[in-house]
Amino acid sequence: MYAKTYGVCVSGIDGYVVTVEVDISPGLPSFDIVGLPATSVKEAKERVRSAIKNGGFEFPMKRIVVNLAPAHIRKDGSSLDLAIAMGILAALQEGKHKKKQSIQWNHHVFIGELSLDGSLQPVMGMLSMVMGVTNQELENEHSYTSMVEDIIVPLGNQEEATSGSSIPVYGLSSLSEVVELVEHPEKKKHLSIQTSIEISKHRMEMLDLQDVKGQVMAKRALEIAAAGGHHLLMTGPPGSGKTMLAKRLPFLLPPLSREEQLEVSRIYSVMGLLKSGRLMEERPFRSPHHTSTLVAMAGGGQPPKPGEITLAHKGVLFLDEAPEFRRPVIEVLRQPLEERQIHIARIGMATTYPSDCIVVMAMNPCPCGWFGTEEDYRCTCTATQIQRYQRVLSGPILDRMDLVVPVERPTLTEIYAPRDEVSTKQVRNRVIRARAMQMERYKGTNISVNSHLSHSDIEIYAKLSEEAKNLLDSAFTTLHLSLRSYDRIIKVARTIADLAESEEILAEHVAEALSYRQVQEGL
């Protein structure tokens, strides 16, 4: 008695279809799963056995072998429970109705975890799984999965699964319901099918830039960061509003496109962080604590999970008190910031996670926070302590910070001064226009924002006007700038020009870009 069903597993953030073959033969009762199952899949045996029994079916007292193909990939997670259980029931049916093959078990993909009473439990990574099914189907039109008609998922995952799938998705709550649906496909009609999920009306409450008083320079830096995807470093004493400013950055960015929403949601789905099964519509804002470990930041573990830098994909990664992070935790960001993806290699598996985010770092001017500020006399640090603190961020990391901006504590008069504060809406409109200009300019390349420009790209896309070039040259000799900062300044000037809707980079844009450069403290 042999049967074949389809289940799905997740590797990294990609789902892939697993063929579950079940063979039931006479012999001493046994139940084996082969095909590189991880412990969590091996444990499925007990769940499947009980779920079949308690679901009102008979568990065969025979020799059962389950094979998971492809056999070379390690399968993890509980999502294969349903496919295995259905495989066993299919193999039993096969034995009973030898002649008429009316029931088509392999026209479905089964995803779900079983509990002992036979009910279906939601699983993590649903979005990746259904997207895996859809993509695999598209890629191999003639493959075995091309006959797949629909995906059966736990009811709790239905919303999430629907949003990522191009074929019908049925959310059911127990094993017996699944069997009934498979045996009587005509009943599908009675099930409500959500083809696409409506965009939720209530967006997350927007944090408006208007709430921040003063801080014109920092606000402008946020605008530039949002427009060109530049990384930002803010320095300032405690209570100057660094966190407040950083939290407003995601709202300055243009809304996520549908593709981006799916990309981001997949990551959150794998981590089981997708709220109420809805797609991520807001740009993520991650602010890991400075005690975070290397693995928490970069991703990893067994099985590998995405880290903070991946969770901030398409959004903002905010590192408050950056010098307090353990050094390797910051240094690990170097390569992902450059490549916008991170390769995690562990024994037996290597995976790649996306990490295209804007990094915002905040730091105090010294360990106690008062050095060099208006209230300098409150500083109790020694010169050596200050130097050590300021050196914690390594050169390569500082090199990746395109914008450096001081944040001062506002005075009371500044707080109460009636002023027209720029609103998030205004800034976002400018950012969207600037991004549109970039999109147009970089059409057909893999560049999407100015910060992605390489040295050779700069010569093509970032033309300086004669005046701007002279200004930059004289600035370099007079201000003793390093050659490494040269590209950075041009990239920022490119974004400032885009915000001013100017195709050419003018002197004023270079002048502004220069004011966000890193300056050496004169201790």
Next chain:
Amino acid sequence: MKEEIYASALQHVVGLGNASLGNLFTYYESAKEAWHHVLHHNVEPSLGCKYELFDEIRRPINESFLLQLEEDLERFHMHVITWESPYYPKSLLEIYNSPRVLYGRGNIEVLQHMDRSLAMVGARKCSSYGVQVARYFGRALSNLGIIVVSGGAMGIDRASHEGALQGQAPTIAVMGCGLNVTYPRTNRNLFLEILEKDGLLLSEYGPHMQAKSHHFPSRNRIISGMTRGTIVVEAKASSGSLITADMAINEGRDVFTIPGNVLTHTCDGNHWLIQQGATVLTDPEQVLHEYGWQKVAKYSNMNSEQVNTVNEEEQRVLEAMNPGGNTTIEELVHTTQLPLTNLHTLLLQLELKQMITHTSQGYVLHT
């Protein structure tokens, strides 16, 4: 082997301080003679020398130590300057516990011009105002042909040297460690520049001696002792710079100080000194009067810099800046009412004209 090497070797012996060394040299009339007696433990008992044949880091002192020392001195280009040396600053002979042996690296000729020298001291952790003042005075004094002596530490010391390096006269850094040891590390480039520009690194410690906290007060006595006067640039209340000022007074040197901001408390030491009767310096040329020094022809006209022209808007920005302190962009936007983009251009122009400096917290006006 040269006399100086013997003197240097004797200086390493634990138990032989400057007083004992002086007695030994006078009694035996040559360092070589003294060395042999010390090595064979038959020193004249009436000299009362008690010593062990080890140096401070427990290396045994013997003939091979002597050879090693000679090699090290050569390798690190360290000159040994003994009491008898023509280079030894005369003024240093006058002070209490004056060092019998000094080590110099670089241009030791400058030591013959110590009658036209001033020390600049101040806090390692200093305000941006302090840095500005130190650079300004360092440069101006140097351009008046005065040798600026400081301690090669962070903060005011560093800024004083930097200023002096921009001027015409050489500068001297007196260190609290051996001259082949770089302390503080961050000032490595500064020391290299001092050597490059015909300056001198000076120390009373032999090769390989690490910087220790007790070295610094004794280094300060050299700084204040070898110069005509000491300028306290920025000192908090009860700080090391005040101790240096104290030493200067005790040795009959002059103490100058530069007034600072009374609100920030970073210059409380300066103000205390003023209350005690120190001379207030507001203009570097004042010191010429104090000592009756003439302007040196070689250095004259160095102080007049090229005059930069500023336009109306730049002037507006300059007027809005806090004199002697940081001005944030925030404040400038507020006071000048100029749009941010214009302001950036104006500030950069002023910076290129070297009238202001961009710091991590804003902009500082040049004096």
